[in-house]
Amino acid sequence: MIEDTLEMAESPRPDTVKLSRRSFVQLLGTGLLITVTEGVTLGQGRRGGGGRSIAVAARIHINKDGTISVMTGKVEEGQGPRAQLSQAAAEELRVGVDRIRLIMSDTGLVPDDGITAGSRTTPSTVPAVRQGAATARKLLTDLAAKRWKVDPSTLTVSDGSIRNKAIDKTITYADLANSADVEEAFTQSVSSDIALTPVDEWKTMGTSVPRPNSRDIVTGAHKYPSDIVRPNMLYGKILRAPSYGATLESIDLSRAQAMKDVLVVRDGQFVGCAAPSAHTARLALEAVAATASWKTVPQVSSREVHAHLKRNSRGGRPRTKGSVEKAMSDSKKVLSETYEVAYVQHTPMEPRAAVAEWEDGKLTVWTGVDGPQRNQQSLASALGVPSDRVRVIVPDMGGGFGGKHTGEAAEEAARLARAFGRPVAVHWTRAEEFTWAYCRPAAVIECKGGLDAKGSIVAWDFASINPGGSAIDTPYSIPNTSILSAGSDSPLRQGSYRCLGATANNFAREAFMDELAAAAGADPLAFRLAHLENTRIRNVLEAVAKHFDWPRRRRQTTTDVGVGLACGTEKNSVVAACVQVRIDRRRARIKVEHVCEAFECGPIQNPANLLSQVQGCITMGLGPALHEQLQFADGKILNASFAGYLVPRFKDLPTLDIHLMNRTDIPSAGGGETPIIAIAPAIANAVFAATGKRVRSMPMEDALRRVV
Amino acid sequence: MDARITLIVNGQKTTVVTDPERPLLEVLREDLGVTGPKYGCGEGRCGACTVLMDGQRALSCSTPVGSANDKEITTIEGLADGDRLHPVQQAFLDEGAIQCGYCTPGMILSAVALLEENPRPTDEQIVEWMNGNICRCNGYEKILNAVRRAASQVKEVKRS
Numbered sequence: 111m112i113e114d115t116l117e118m119a120e121s122p123r124p125d126t127v128k129l130s131r132r133s134f135v136q137l138l139g140t141g142l143l144i145t146v147t148e149g150v151t152l153g154q155g156r157r158g159g160g161g162r163s164i165a166v167a168a169r170i171h172i173n174k175d176g177t178i179s180v181m182t183g184k185v186e187e188g189q190g191p192r193a194q195l196s197q198a199a200a201e202e203l204r205v206g207v208d209r210i211r212l213i214m215s216d217t218g219l220v221p222d223d224g225i226t227a228g229s230r231t232t233p234s235t236v237p238a239v240r241q242g243a244a245t246a247r248k249l250l251t252d253l254a255a256k257r258w259k260v261d262p263s264t265l266t267v268s269d270g271s272i273r274n275k276a277i278d279k280t281i282t283y284a285d286l287a288n289s290a291d292v293e294e295a296f297t298q299s300v301s302s303d304i305a306l307t308p309v310d311e312w313k314t315m316g317t318s319v320p321r322p323n324s325r326d327i328v329t330g331a332h333k334y335p336s337d338i339v340r341p342n343m344l345y346g347k348i349l350r351a352p353s354y355g356a357t358l359e360s361i362d363l364s365r366a367q368a369m370k371d372v373l374v375v376r377d378g379q380f381v382g383c384a385a386p387s388a389h390t391a392r393l394a395l396e397a398v399a400a401t402a403s404w405k406t407v408p409q410v411s412s413r414e415v416h417a418h419l420k421r422n423s424r425g426g427r428p429r430t431k432g433s434v435e436k437a438m439s440d441s442k443k444v445l446s447e448t449y450e451v452a453y454v455q456h457t458p459m460e461p462r463a464a465v466a467e468w469e470d471g472k473l474t475v476w477t478g479v480d481g482p483q484r485n486q487q488s489l490a491s492a493l494g495v496p497s498d499r500v501r502v503i504v505p506d507m508g509g510g511f512g513g514k515h516t517g518e519a520a521e522e523a524a525r526l527a528r529a530f531g532r533p534v535a536v537h538w539t540r541a542e543e544f545t546w547a548y549c550r551p552a553a554v555i556e557c558k559g560g561l562d563a564k565g566s567i568v569a570w571d572f573a574s575i576n577p578g579g580s581a582i583d584t585p586y587s588i589p590n591t592s593i594l595s596a597g598s599d600s601p602l603r604q605g606s607y608r609c610l611g612a613t614a615n616n617f618a619r620e621a622f623m624d625e626l627a628a629a630a631g632a633d634p635l636a637f638r639l640a641h642l643e644n645t646r647i648r649n650v651l652e653a654v655a656k657h658f659d660w661p662r663r664r665r666q667t668t669t670d671v672g673v674g675l676a677c678g679t680e681k682n683s684v685v686a687a688c689v690q691v692r693i694d695r696r697r698a699r700i701k702v703e704h705v706c707e708a709f710e711c712g713p714i715q716n717p718a719n720l721l722s723q724v725q726g727c728i729t730m731g732l733g734p735a736l737h738e739q740l741q742f743a744d745g746k747i748l749n750a751s752f753a754g755y756l757v758p759r760f761k762d763l764p765t766l767d768i769h770l771m772n773r774t775d776i777p778s779a780g781g782g783e784t785p786i787i788a789i790a791p792a793i794a795n796a797v798f799a800a801t802g803k804r805v806r807s808m809p810m811e812d813a814l815r816r817v818v
Numbered sequence: 819m820d821a822r823i824t825l826i827v828n829g830q831k832t833t834v835v836t837d838p839e840r841p842l843l844e845v846l847r848e849d850l851g852v853t854g855p856k857y858g859c860g861e862g863r864c865g866a867c868t869v870l871m872d873g874q875r876a877l878s879c880s881t882p883v884g885s886a887n888d889k890e891i892t893t894i895e896g897l898a899d900g901d902r903l904h905p906v907q908q909a910f911l912d913e914g915a916i917q918c919g920y921c922t923p924g925m926i927l928s929a930v931a932l933l934e935e936n937p938r939p940t941d942e943q944i945v946e947w948m949n950g951n952i953c954r955c956n957g958y959e960k961i962l963n964a965v966r967r968a969a970s971q972v973k974e975v976k977r978s
């Protein structure tokens with residue numbers, strides 16, 4: 111049950127997929143891809159495009175019809191890489207974005223760009239795709255120059271055509287694609303020092319290109335992983351333990367075996383049924399489950415989980431600066447508080463799903479995971495087959511939020527398909543997703559701060575237990591600090607979630623900063639600015655305070671309506687938020703009425719998509735801030751349903767006032783995570799402003815119930 | 819006991835012989851290959867499986883297929899008129915109200931049902947009506963804009 115936090119734990123490994131021309135033709139249809147030479151080695155690039163380079167052919171194919179195929183190992187789960195990477199390729203190839211066909215996340219076709227996580231697409235994969243496209247453009251231009259026997263620098267490229275002004279002739283990429291020279295040229299490596307288009311010359315990047323397959327989404331034509339059907343396919347159901355840690359002692363399969371059209375398999379602890387319909391498979395599974403006897407083991411419950419995590423805190427050594435101990439004892443005032451965060455689930459709208467098909471000892475799976483190549487390896491080792499016999503295809507999927515790094519459904523489907531000799535689909539139910547997917551870590555965070563006579567923070571001691579070390583460092587200028595990220599014994603399986611532990615760490619830090627400000631008798635905004643040298647954070651904080659009209663709104667605080675603010679930085683982007691809440695004391699409800707947020711992640715590559723991400727982060731963040739929490743006892747999740755686990759809905763949507771700050775003198779950073787980290791502490795601080803009570807644990811409505 | 823059930827799905831009449839207790843959602847997806855309606859919770863709490871049944875909004879995960887006998891079912895696949903998208907579909911495109919898009923078919927059909935019943939909804943009415951549809955990408959702001967936009971266009975279409 112205990113699993114190390116999955117935070118970007120992937121280690122670089124070389125993946126090599128040999129693809130022959132024949133396999134391409136089979137996969138994509140004759141004539142679609144023409145530049146692949148026999149035996150071109152794909153997929154040897156490192157994740158995100160750093161490290162060793164790959165052949166241009168592994169990234170770019172010029173098709174005879176003038177379209178261009180671009181290959182990437184990134185997956186689309188709603189955060190916009192399909193548009194963004196298409197833009198990146200179009201920009202450097204000097205073609206309209208509608209000419210780009212982005213082929214994503216198929217281990218048989220694409221290079222390994224690393225798992226889609228950690229906001230890495232923007233800083234790593236976009237540059238890798240741009241380098242591939244720019245190299246391709248250069249190679250094509252060189253070929254044209256050779257034909258015309260001119261210097262390539264005399265040629266210009268636009269809209270996929272190379273122009274020789276001197277003789278008033280053009281040649282298109284498609285024309286060149288018909289020659290064998292291109293095949294030869296594209297075996298060269300992508301150049302990592304090729305010049306990329308400067309931001310002020312961007313034509314396609316920096317614009318709001320819509321998701322290329324959005325029409326298929328609104329017509330229902332797009333096939334998600336759970337929509338994939340293979341000939342002769344069965345629907346599978348897997349036996350689940352009644353509680354965490356329980357082991358199967360005995361089971362009688364005969365009842366299900368006697369059912370018409372039902373197949374059953376047991377392999378140690380693994381028991382599964384399959385049938386031509388999910389309904390029949392479910393009935394069969396119920397029949398065998400009723401005969402199972404289990405050995406259970408005691409489990410920690412959610413009531414005692416924070417005490418448990420604290421008691422079992424382990425590992426990690428604090429990183430220190432100056433002398434915290436001395437500075438604390440010299441301080442005029444010392445504050446010390448503990449903050450807690452509950453376990454939450456990602457609950458992507460599409461639960462885990464996979465179809466597996468074996469043919470001649472080779473496995474193909476269609477599934478929704480964040481890292482196709484990583485999943486290929488884990489499937490290979492789980493099933494005991496070489497990884498070159500496993501192909502993982504990830505159709506654009508229904509959400510992930512850091513929750514789909516692991517490929518459980520794929521492995522289950524592969525086992526059933528192997529046992530039954532037919533393709534099998536495994537679609538997790540919502541209850542399975544709540545119970546058996548890994549969740550966001552709970553946290554206990556102990557903060558201690560010392561103020562001098564002038565009300566400046568002189569000592570800072572921050573010990574964070576279990577959420578991980580993201581955004582753990584304070585961005586404030588404090589002379590003496592001690593910062594610790596410790597592990598613990600997590601009773602639930604835990605892993606990545608949008609922005610990882612940064613939400614917990616920033617919640618504690620920014621709520622505690624507010625407590626220190628109050629102790630110093632200072633305005634929360636002025637107090638932060640007085641300790642803040644980081645100009646990027648200052649900029650967003652000052653911008654958001656201005657747009658929100660912080661001083662006026664703060665003066666208008668009543669016992670029911672309060673405002674709060676918070677800021678933070680993570681993954682090389684910066685965020686600040688002001689919120690207004692309305693308190694219903696009788697029902698212990700916190701209604702977030704208004705959120706003003708400023709966000710900056712360098713040059714904006716797709717403004718509409720970035721806006722969606724910021725809106726999504728803020729609104730998603732409301733859930734764990736206010737009411738989401740997994741309740742568990744005796745190894746069972748007690749609220750494994752949207753009935754008892756309350757995710758944000760339309761009625762929770764506050765007025766959003768979002769300011770995307772476009773800063774063009776630094777590289778772009780990802781924007782799909784960090785906008786979530788300011789919302790919870792801003793709410794906590796607003797609750798204090800209205801009620802005079804501190805709520806120090808997420809979800810805060812629970813905490814409010816205890817104090818009012 | 820299996821039963822013979824007639825469904826009119828997106829204008830096409832089909833007959834299935836199956837357990838009438840099976841959810842309509844699964845019969846549409848598994849037996850008829852109509853995968854537009856999605857599974858999100860299986861218990862009527864997310865709206866991903868929304869279809870129209872005789873023009874009314876219905877949650878197909880919680881509708882036993884037996885109770886859909888002889889009913890007209892409209893799924894997302896049946897909404898466009900040939901190449902011409904329904905105004906609500908078009909509004910979702912125009913507003914970019916799509917992240918992963920998994921909730922989108924249910925959102926669109928819910929909105930269609932709303933505008934059929936109330937072509938001039940207020941914001942509160944939209945929120946009230948749509949509250950059963952969850953978007954875990956939390957794209958509510960743009961979805962709301964799309965429904966507002968569609969409402970204004972539906973009004974225009976009705977007027978002209």
Ligand code: FES
Pocket residue numbers: 856857858859860861862863864865866867868877878879880
């Ligand atoms: S799947 Fe029907 S309401 Fe959720």
Ligand code: FES
Pocket residue numbers: 188459508509916917918919920921922952953954955956957
């Ligand atoms: S767009 Fe992903 S669930 Fe709504």
